[in-house]
Amino acid sequence: MAAAGCRLHPACRVRAEKFGLLFYDMRGPRLLFAETGRLMEPDFFQGEVPVDAFLDGLDNRDRTRVRGLLAKLREKGYISEQ
Amino acid sequence: MGLYAPVNLTWEMTQACNLKCRHCLSSSGHPAPDELTTAEALDLVEQIHTARIFQINIGGGEPFMRPDFEEILAACHKRGIMTCISTNGTMLTKELIDRLAATRLVNIQVSIDGAKRETCDAIRGKGTFDAAMKALELLAPVKTIATSMNTVLTAQNANEIPELYDMAKSMGVSLRVSRFRPSGRGVDNWDNLRPNAAQLLAFSDWLARSGDVRTGDSFFSLTSQERQGLGLNLCGACKLTCCVGPTGNVYPCAFLQSAPFKAGSLRESTFQEIWDNSAIFNSFRRLRIHSCEDCRRYDQCHGGCPAVAWHLKNEISSGDPECLERCVTTIAEEAKNAEAA
Numbered sequence: 240m241a242a243a244g245c246r247l248h249p250a251c252r253v254r255a256e257k258f259g260l261l262f263y264d265m266r267g268p269r270l271l272f273a274e275t276g277r278l279m280e281p282d283f284f285q286g287e288v289p290v291d292a293f294l295d296g297l298d299n300r301d302r303t304r305v306r307g308l309l310a311k312l313r314e315k316g317y318i319s320e321q
Numbered sequence: 322m323g324l325y326a327p328v329n330l331t332w333e334m335t336q337a338c339n340l341k342c343r344h345c346l347s348s349s350g351h352p353a354p355d356e357l358t359t360a361e362a363l364d365l366v367e368q369i370h371t372a373r374i375f376q377i378n379i380g381g382g383e384p385f386m387r388p389d390f391e392e393i394l395a396a397c398h399k400r401g402i403m404t405c406i407s408t409n410g411t412m413l414t415k416e417l418i419d420r421l422a423a424t425r426l427v428n429i430q431v432s433i434d435g436a437k438r439e440t441c442d443a444i445r446g447k448g449t450f451d452a453a454m455k456a457l458e459l460l461a462p463v464k465t466i467a468t469s470m471n472t473v474l475t476a477q478n479a480n481e482i483p484e485l486y487d488m489a490k491s492m493g494v495s496l497r498v499s500r501f502r503p504s505g506r507g508v509d510n511w512d513n514l515r516p517n518a519a520q521l522l523a524f525s526d527w528l529a530r531s532g533d534v535r536t537g538d539s540f541f542s543l544t545s546q547e548r549q550g551l552g553l554n555l556c557g558a559c560k561l562t563c564c565v566g567p568t569g570n571v572y573p574c575a576f577l578q579s580a581p582f583k584a585g586s587l588r589e590s591t592f593q594e595i596w597d598n599s600a601i602f603n604s605f606r607r608l609r610i611h612s613c614e615d616c617r618r619y620d621q622c623h624g625g626c627p628a629v630a631w632h633l634k635n636e637i638s639s640g641d642p643e644c645l646e647r648c649v650t651t652i653a654e655e656a657k658n659a660e661a662a
Contacts, residue, residue, distance in 0.1 A: 249425065252403070254373040256324055263328060263375040265403045265428065266467070270328060270561075 245309060245318045246286035253281045253317075262317050271317065273308050284318060323606065324561070326372035326596060331564040331575050332379050334362070334393070337386040340409050341506070342434075342445045344473050344514055346576055348505040349382040356567045359389040361587070363396050365565065368592040370400040378405045380575065382567065385412040391420070398424040405430065407471060409449065410456025422465045430471040430497055431456050436484035440477055444514070461492045469495040469535060476513070479520040483527060486534060498528075500539040503632040504576045518643075518651040525645055542625030542644040555623035559584075559605035563596070571595045573605050576628035613640045 247253060250265045259275035278301055283293070290309070294302050312318045335356055338349035357365065369377065377397060384390050384406055397404050405428040406421075413431075421427045433453040435441035441450035453470075460468040470489045472478065478485075482498060489496040503511040516524070525543045528534060536544075541553045553561075558573035565571055569587035572578045584599035596602065610624025624630075625641020633642050641647075 250403075252375045252401075254325075254375070261324070261328070265376060265405075268329070268376065 243290065243320055244286035244288050245284055245290060245312075245320065247284045247318055248316055251317045253284050255281055262312070264315075264317060266316075271312070271315065275304070275308065278305065279308075290320075326374050326593070327563050328374070328557075328561045329376040329378055330369060330374050331562060332365075332377050333381055333564065333566050333575060333578070334379055334384045334390065335382040335387045336567050338381060338383040338409070339386065339411055340383070340446050340449060342409075342432075343510045344434075344444065344475065344501050344505075344507045346502065346505040346507060347382065347578065352382075352386075353567045357569050357587070359392060361569060362389065362393045365569070365587060365592065366393060366396040366400065366402070368587075369397075369402060372593055372596070374402070376403040376405060378407065380407040383409055383412065385417075394421075394424075394427075398426045402426070404428070407432065408456070409445070409453065411449075411452045413456040413459060415459055418459055418463060418466070422463045425465045427465075428467045428469075429460055430469050431460065432471050432473075433457070433485070434472055434475065435478040436481035436488055440481060444473075444475065444477060457492055457494060461494050467495075469497040471497045471499060473499045473501050474516055474520075474524060475501050476516050476520060479516050479524060482524065486531060495533065495535055497535040497537065498524075498539065499537065500626070500629075502576045502626070502629055504578075504628065508632065518648040518655075521643060522645070522648045522652065525648070542622040542641045543648070544621065544645075554621050556605075556608075556625075556627055558627070559602040563602070565592075571599070573601065574628060576626075577631065608638060610638055610640050612638075613644075616646055618644070618646050 252263045253260055258272065260273040260279060260281060262271040262273065294305060297305060309318070333347060335352055336347060336349045337352040341350050385408060394404060403426050407430045410431040431453050432445070433441055433450065434444040435450065438450040442448065457468065457470060460466055470485060472482065472485055474482065486496045501507060501514055501516070521543060528536070528540065528544070541555065563571060563573055564575045564578065565587065566578050571584045571587065571592070572582050573584065582601055584601040585595035608627065613619055613624040622644055625644045627637040629641050629643060630639045631637045
């Protein structure tokens with residue numbers, strides 16, 4: 240992913256839960272439970288945070304987890320790259 | 322894994338309705354005494370926003386009967402809350418649809434209960450088929466409103482569901498099929514309108530082949546393996562969703578809007594307090610249908626719809642009497658009895 244932010248699709252929403260992040264897609268509707276703990280905040284998906292810079296600040300294990308989540312969100316249409 | 326708030330909220334905004342459908346879950350017609358005022362409704366919208374609930378599914382009654390409905394909708398949309406409006410379509414005009422379309426946060430379900438005029442009108446009242454079709458024709462070309470036909474499956478229209486699907490497809494809208502449950506006027510008309518086991522089984526088979534038909538969480542107790550990935554495998558009441566009635570009472574779901582299931586009143590507590598602390602909600606979260614645990618389909622429906630069990634057996638933990646497994650058993654028993662006779 241380029242050094243750009245991620246933005247939710249207009250039909251999608253995200254909020255913090257105890258387990259991490261809960262994504263909602265009105266088009267299904269469908270849900271995606273992301274067990275990220277406190278690794279990421281919902282604000283990450285407002286498109287303002289450069290993804291590369293965010294990933295650089297993580298250790299290898301968390302970087303892999305976040306990359307996996309972003310790939311899944313992109314594949315399922317929850318997010319787009321800026 | 323308890324959520325901080327529901328994913329979506331069913332808000333039965335009024336009991337006022339210009340129709341008197343035979344299956345109406347809330348016996349709508351006249352407004353309920355002491356419905357939420359505009360100020361109270363707007364305060365609830367703010368609470369929903371604070372709780373970060375994603376979507377409000379708005380029903381009634383006919384929500385457009387509320388004179389302040391657009392004001393309440395505007396408050397939702399200003400806060401980015403998605404809305405899905407269930408309507409009979411009789412009050413929709415092009416001007417109103419244009420205003421709703423501009424928000425890009427509205428889905429609309431238009432109720433229609435048969436592919437044939439006489440089938441629909443016999444359930445919903447004279448002229449309802451034409452009114453619904455007119456509303457759907459106005460909505461279909463509007464790209465920013467996801468529109469669906471919403472049909473309650475009954476004995477009378479069970480054979481017309483594939484035709485409704487074709488109608489929806491040809492119009493460019495989707496089909497949503499809902500389950501008929503014995504609440505409201507549905508209690509009085511249960512024996513006449515309820516689909517029989519063979520119809521439910523045929524519908525289940527058809528649904529398995531029709532992946533783009535929406536059902537909400539209506540039919541998880543009938544859902545075959547082929548469709549499992551598309552929806553829930555258990556009742557979402559008090560876990561993912563709940564219901565606010567016209568006077569601000571909060572319930573597990575729209576089909577359990579009665580005193581034994583009242584979780585609280587928004588006139589006495591905040592929504593968040595009720596979600597977090599209600600004894601009724603906590604009991605639903607712990608509910609396990611033990612009598613179904615040995616069933617081979619338990620992991621696929623977890624005992625089915627507690628509301629149907631309550632209305633038919635007066636016991637929420639007794640298992641859904643119309644689940645897929647019971648339909649198969651009923652048909653087998655009927656065949657055996659017929660052979661013996």
